Amino acid sequence: MNDPVSTGKQWGAQSAGALSRGAGGLSVEGLTVTLGAGGPAVIDAASFAVGPGETLCVVGESGCGKSLTALALMGLLPSPPMRRVAGRALFQGRDLFQLPPAEMRALRGDLIAMIFQEPMTALNPAFTIGDQIAEAARRGGLAPAAANARAREMLGRVGIPDPAARMAAFPHQLSGGMRQRAMIAMALVNDPALVIADEPTTALDVTIQAQVLDLMRALQRESGAALILITHDLGVVAEMASDVAVMYAGRVVEAGPAERVLRDPQHPYTLGLMASTPGLGPAGGRLAAIPGLVPAAEAMPPGCRFAPRCPFAEGACAAAPPPDVEIDGRRVACIRAPLETLAGRAA
C-alpha cells in the first residue's frame, strides 16, 4: 500500500493521558475501508491531518468516499457491508479505531461531534429542539437544570432569535437555515475538540449558506476546535479551508494547504474539477469537462483510479497505484506530476 508522505503535520499524538476538552487535532493514516471481506477498497489508504483551530476540507464528487470517511472516523460505518481493514486515527494520543465501542460511544456527540447535511433527518421530529440539545448536554455530564440553561445559551450563540421561546419549537417549525443552526448548537453543546461536518450547507440557499458558514467560522474561532468539513463545492473550500484533501474514487489524490492547492493545483483530477467548475478555472471559453464517469466500486481500475478519465494517462498509470510525491509542500498521487515538465517532452 502507499506509504503516505508526511505534510509536515502530525496532530493528535500528544497527551497520552485522559481525554480532555478543548484543543486537540486529529491525524488519520492509511485509512482503508473495503466493501465486504476482501472486497474492493472504497477508501484506500487515506491519510490527512487537521490541527486545533484549523479546518480541513475533504472535497470530491459523489462516490469519492468523503462521507464514508466521516462515518469511519465516527465509528458509524454501515458494517456489514463496509469493513475498516487498516489505518490509525490519532486523537489526543489515542487511536480512535482501537477504542472499545463503549468509549467511542461516549466520545460521539461529546468530544467529537458531527453536523449532517439534512438536519430534518438528524433531529428527532417528536421532540422540541430545546429537549434535544439539553439531552446532549446531559450526556456531557450536566444536571437537568444546567443542561436546559446550556441549551438556551447555545441557541443564542448560533444566532437563533428569541432562544428562550425557540426552546419549545419542534424541528418542522423552523426554517432550513434555523434547523441547521439548531443542529450546530446541538453538536457544539459539549464544547467538542473535533467537529466533523458533512455538507452542512448544501441544502441551504446561498445567502443562508453564507450565514451558516460565517457562524461556523466564528464559533470555531472561539472554541479552537478542529473542523473536518466535507463538501463537493470548491467555493466552500476557498471560503473555509486551511487545508484540503481532494478525494477521487476512495483515494486522496492531492492534499496540502488550501490556498496553495487552489492557486496551484497539481493532480490532473484537481485540474479537471476546477476546470469543470464555472468561475473557478481559467475564465472564458468552454468548460474543460472531465470525460467519462467515476468508476463503480466493483470495477475499480487496478492502477491509478483516475487513469481511465485522465488525458495524461500512459501505460504505467494503469499498472500500479501511484505513490504519493511531495511537490511544493503538498502530497500528489500522480506519477506524471508536475505536469508542466511534460510540455518539453511533448514538443
Added chain:
Amino acid sequence: MSGVLEARDLVKRFPAGRSLFGPPRLMTAVDGVSLSVEEGETLAIVGESGCGKSTLARLLIRLLEPDEGRVLLNGRDVTHLPESRLRPLRRALQFIFQDPFSSLNPRMSVGALVEEPMRAHGLGTAAERRARALALLARVGLRPEHAGRYPHEFSGGQRQRVGIARALATGPSVLIGDEPVSALDVSVQAQVINLLQDLKADFGLTLIVIAHDLGVIRHMSDRVAVMYLGQIVELAPARSFFAGPLHPYARALVAATPGAGGGAPLKGEPPSPADPPPGCRFHRRCPHAEPRCAEGRPPLLAVGEGRSVACFRWREIGAGPAAPAAPALTEAAAARFALYRDALDAKGPASAPQ
C-alpha cells in the same frame, strides 16, 4: 422590440393554507413580472427558494394559468388559448426538468421516451420517428444501443441527456431548463453545460435557464433576471451584471457565492411570500433601506445599457464588483490548465460522456 416570448404584468397566486374560519389565504408567488425573452439569447432567472422563479417559468410556457397579466409568443397573445389550441405552443416551447428520473416513465425504453413527444404531436411516420430518436440520442452523446435500455440503467448525467433529447424531439425554438444541471456532480455538470451550449448553437435555440448557482449562470447566460419574493429586482446583461450588480439584493447574492469572499453575509431570512412586507420587499434585510423603502414599491426602471433595477437608491449605492476578484492561479498552474485542455482536445470533444 418584441421578443420570442413575453411576459406582461404576470401575477400568480396560490392558496397558502387556510385558517379554520374565514377565507383561504393566498400567497403571491409571482407578483407583476414583465419580461421579454429575445430570440437566440440565454436568459437566466436566478433567485433563492420561494422567489417564484420556477412558477414564472411554468407561466411562460402555459403549464400554469396566470391570475393576471399576459403571455405573448412571437407577439401573439396565448394567455387564454384553450388547451386544444396550444399544440403549436407546446411544440415550440419545451421543458427540461431538474431531476430527469422523476420526469421519465420508468417503464418506457429510452428510444420510446424520445419518440413519444413526436407521436403525441403526430410528427412523421413511425420509421421517421424512430430514425429521428436515434439521431437525437447520438446528438446528445448517447450510443444507439442505449435506445433499448430503461431510465434506471443510466447515470444522472445520462438521464439528463435523455431529457434533453426528448425536449428536442418536437423541434422547439425555446428550451426552458428548471435547474437543469444542479443535481449533477460538477464534472458531469460541465459536460451537460457544454452540450446545451452546442445544441443551442446548432439548432438556433433560445434558452431560459432557472438556476441558483451564479457560477453556472455567469458561464452560460447572456442576460440575468434576479427575483426576490415574486418580483424581478434587477435585469441586466450578464457581463455588466457580474462586473457590478446594482440592486442591493443582487449584490448580496453575488457576494454570498461561496469562494467569492464577499464579507459580512446578509442578515435574516426571506419573508414568507404569504405575508410579504409592504413597500420594497427587500427593505427589512437591506443595509441601505430608508423610510421611503417601507412605504412604496420601487418600480423596475430602465437605467441604460439594457439594464433595469427596482431600487430607489441604486444610484447612491453605486456599482462596482460585489466581491473581490478570486486569487489568481500561479503561472505554472495556468500552464498546467492549458496542457490539460490540449490533452483533452486531443482525446475528443469535451461534451462526450465517455
